[in-house]
Amino acid sequence: MRNTDHLPHVVVLGAGFAGASALRALADADVRVTVVDQHPYNTFRPLLYQVATGGLNPGDITYPLRTLSARNRARYRRAKVTGVDRDHQQVLVDSGPAIDYDYLIIGIGSTTNHFGIPGAAEHSMSMYTRADALRVRDAIFSGLEKIAGQSSTGTGGFTIVVVGGGATGVEMAGAIAELKSAMLTPTFPELNPSEVNVILVEMTDALLLPFEKGLQRYALRQLIKRGVDVRLKTAIAEIAEDHVILKDGTQLHSDLVIWAAGVAGYPEVSEWGLPIGKGGRIEIGSDLRVHDHDRVFAVGDAAVDPDHPLAQLAPPAMQMGVHAAQQIVRLERGLPTEPFHYHDRGIMATIGNKTAVVQLSNGLKITGLVAWAAWVALHLWYLLGGRNRVETIINLVYRYLIWPSQTAAIVGDVETPDDDRPDTSQAESA
Template structure:
């Protein structure tokens, strides 16, 4: 049943049944989808614009990178999403090149310009390397489906090489002590301590080193002090070398230079230290603030614009900066639909008020931290179970939920045998999958021992 009909069935009448406003939603992430869903329920013509034909559930991308889930488990076709919104919703696979506010046109690199009455900017963000030399060129990220699969291949290649080259070690450094960094470090540590003995019985776990580097004094800085302490202890228990108050000065070919002058060997660097604006978004001509985020007022309207709103990680409210998390993006997207209704009716706009529902992060098997807003804080297996249930429920599509539940459940039940059963492509020296090269052109994977 289309969503507008579903809303009407429960007593919500669409605000527009004729003279429907045309709303272009730039970006198919949490904020963009929430806005599109609410706008469609009000009867607007909605067009979602995204360079990818799918949306990605980013909180579980680290599971893709470490072999726990397949990319199809955490992605969902945006065309399928808009089809469920009703007859007045569309999807355009394209990148926005410019926004003509005078002609009210969104210019894209694929197809004709898209006319609008209102625009919702929900373009999200990408990795922010803070100008650190070598970081952009020599780091792997897990912010997108493609980068997560690339990281998966790199991890797989190094693990496979350990079995054939007895002189090798695998030193992986995760930069950033937020949820993504903590979750990745914990999973890799368990892959080392549990998976390697089961899958690579001839490889000593002493040849694999996992280091988590955080510039600030704490891991999971926004969390309660007791939860931060628990997180650090759990990571150290799993064999992670945790280094807080440690800055990265440079990322080199096979090492990382720290701010204190110390050098750590590094076969792989996973960058989870922060996010920044997309370059194209910076070029759209709107006022930007910290991290290149588009600045809005307390009503979510972009400064200097009366028909353009911005939500999610790529936006910042000038009087009330919010954490770059899914919940603020979703709540902002939902409010935009009400704002469009108010503007069309000549009514005053609402101020955005964020309702904090709490935060959570997983550390590894049976270990997580949950901090509910104005409520309990808990750790261990109960927290881990809550984390699993909420994340599976939050996935789009019944197939994705079932597949993720099966994959995560299988990994949990066979943990002692398959915690490290990651499958990927072996990469050559130039970073290409070895399987795609002719036999005569397949060089051995690079190693520190070859230097």
């Protein structure tokens, strides 16, 4: 690597879509770059639901940050950020010395938003990290094994409640329903498919709210066709250990609750001395700089421009990361910053095998096989690393083309009530 000690130091916090995009955009700039993340890998979050339903290995959708940083002439520091010292221009971390910066890009993403619903944090599982997906996967297959063992007694049944009708909730519910229909009978011949129930709960009157109404109705029909019990205009009041309480007082039995209802900024960021706006996100101006912090940028899910808020999706995050990097180059050249303009190319979501919805910015709407093929192609394109793309193609081909005749899924540990082995969830997440 070149000697960059005399160059301005750019520190990038977080290596998700926004941070990784900023890293690549700064690769040829006359700056030295350090990326800070508590995990040594980048996670491709749009495919986490495939890991959670046994379709992909966790390694298929993760990429080493040391490789990513080295390829972009940057350095990687594994640490958890605990604060930002504006006066001394330092990033405070949980281990090792503070990190000096000349410019700072905050792209730490967001976390699960439980909206203050009692019991939601304690009795539901999120789908936002690799460790989350592994826990959900093990919970699903543990539940199936449990009721398989109880089948001779005539008791049991396994009910999965998915909370949230956005893209994550729809994709998760559809994948579980297909797991049930494709794998259950040949793999668990002692089970009746009716013993496994998938319920999707959404508080509004439609699924996939950012989409056009025709696509929303299409998604609803496809989920119902796959056996998902969709409950629209259904708000949750509380989540208990074995049931969900709705606002109207109704109780739904639940063996597993998967929370896919929304995200928010990390609560600890409010202690960093930065302006915090809606949803716990850092307030930024039109050029993505944090208010009253001329050398600090915030991008992706972690940031919000109160005058022009954007959806917390991958495309805006990637474009914001690139724009922040470009503004740092402009500042170093003595040029003023430019406002950020998001170029919307469209949105998409998959519902299941050969079924998806695509809505392009020019108004074109696509459903079915063509939309599903476009969804697969785009997600493979944005995966980091050729090896990851090859492994993902192989596993997806197996899942969608071979499962109907030969069933097998990628599974982990099966949980048992008296299992006294040490918890390995943290080791898996690392």
